[in-house]
Amino acid sequence: MNPQAEELNKIIQEKSSVVFELLSKRGKEIYFPKKGILAQSAEAGKARINATIGTAIEDDGSPMRLESIATKVNLKPEKIFLYAPSYGRPDIRAEWKKMIYKKNPSMTGAEISLPVVTNALTHGISMSGYMFCDATDQVIVPDLFWENYTLTLTNAYGSQLKPYKLFKNDGLDLGSFEQTLNEGAIGKRIVLLNFPNNPAGYTPTKIEQDELVKIIKASAEKGNKIVLLIDDAYFGLGYEAGIATESIFSALCAGHENVLAVKIDGPTKKITFGVFVWVL
Ligand SMILES: Cc1ncc(COP(=O)(O)O)c(C=O)c1O
Numbered sequence: 428m429n430p431q432a433e434e435l436n437k438i439i440q441e442k443s444s445v446v447f448e449l450l451s452k453r454g455k456e457i458y459f460p461k462k463g464i465l466a467q468s469a470e471a472g473k474a475r476i477n478a479t480i481g482t483a484i485e486d487d488g489s490p491m492r493l494e495s496i497a498t499k500v501n502l503k504p505e506k507i508f509l510y511a512p513s514y515g516r517p518d519i520r521a522e523w524k525k526m527i528y529k530k531n532p533s534m535t536g537a538e539i540s541l542p543v544v545t546n547a548l549t550h551g552i553s554m555s556g557y558m559f560c561d562a563t564d565q566v567i568v569p570d571l572f573w574e575n576y577t578l579t580l581t582n583a584y585g586s587q588l589k590p591y592k593l594f595k596n597d598g599l600d601l602g603s604f605e606q607t608l609n610e611g612a613i614g615k616r617i618v619l620l621n622f623p624n625n626p627a628g629y630t631p632t633k634i635e636q637d638e639l640v641k642i643i644k645a646s647a648e649k650g651n652k653i654v655l656l657i658d659d660a661y662f663g664l665g666y667e668a669g670i671a672t673e674s675i676f677s678a679l680c681a682g683h684e685n686v687l688a689v690k691i692d693g694p695t696k697k698i699t700f701g702v703f704v705w706v707l
Contacts, residue, residue: 431458431459431460432456434458436455448615448652449615449687451559451564453558454559457558480510489505490508516544520541527542527692530674534676548691549575551691551693552575552656552691553579555689555691556579556583559654560580561586562584564587564615564617566586566589566656568591569590570592571594571627572625576588589607590607591603594627599631599639601635601639601642604639605646608651608653613650615651617654617656618643618653618655618656619658621658621659621660622661622671622674623664623665625661630670631671632669632670632671633669633670633672634669636671639675640675640679643679643682644682647685650685653686654687654689655675655687657690659674659690660692662692
């Protein structure tokens with residue numbers, strides 16, 4: 428294992444042994460190469476002469492660009508035509524974090540990480556697979572699910588999907604969810620939650636959502652260590668009285684020490700962008 432990854436693992440273990448245990452082998456081995464080229468670039472950014480990057484510039488120092496493209500974009504050329512920072516735009520990440528609190532008022536005071544930018548939600552789900560899913564793991568999903576979970580979690584990382592029955596009568600089959608979550612020996616659980624659900628379009632009622640939270644916390648209380656991958660692709664598209672208006676992430680982001688909640692969301696139904704937030 429690279430010493431930089433070992434260093435990070437030590438920090439994670441000190442903060443939360445649960446998060447460390449939930450990471451996949453890949454997740455434990457990955458690291459941001461802070462001592463390599465990226466570190467040199469960051470250092471050079473502050474210097475008078477930066478010779479670490481090859482960027483074509485105009486005589487006035489602005490990025491070289493095609494007029495035909497530049498005239499279609501109403502933003503400063505430096506924000507559009509240069510390399511995007513490998514860690515994303517810190518100002519947008521901070522803004523997105525603020526929006527999560529604003530749209531989920533009961534989260535006030537809960538501590539969450541700065542969102543990580545991904546290339547839309549599919550990439551966020553794929554990165555979750557990278558970080559948490561080994562070939563020996565199962566991912567609990569509803570029996571009605573977006574079929575790219577198979578590609579991103581099974582084809583890519585070898586985890587099997589373990590479905591529970593989403594519906595019973597006119598509502599959620601909470602019993603099936605609870606049974607599937609608690610089946611087998613106490614240990615690691617990976618659970619994918621997606622509301623409004625694709626393909627059913629269903630959002631839990633507030634009562635059902637509270638019940639889901641109770642079931643998850645009770646399972647964590649028994650000793651299961653649970654990582655929740657919360658696919659909030661359609662968050663906010665709720666128009667009926669009585670349905671949950673906040674993401675289930677709100678109640679679970681600081682819900683139990685054995686629960687790690689990962690919120691995967693973004694305005695992709697409008698533009699291509701995605702974020703990945705995780706917190707214990
Ligand atoms: C439930 C669900 N999650 C994720 C996605 C993917 O979103 P994106 O286009 O942002 O990758 C979709 C897209 O249809 C979806 O239905």
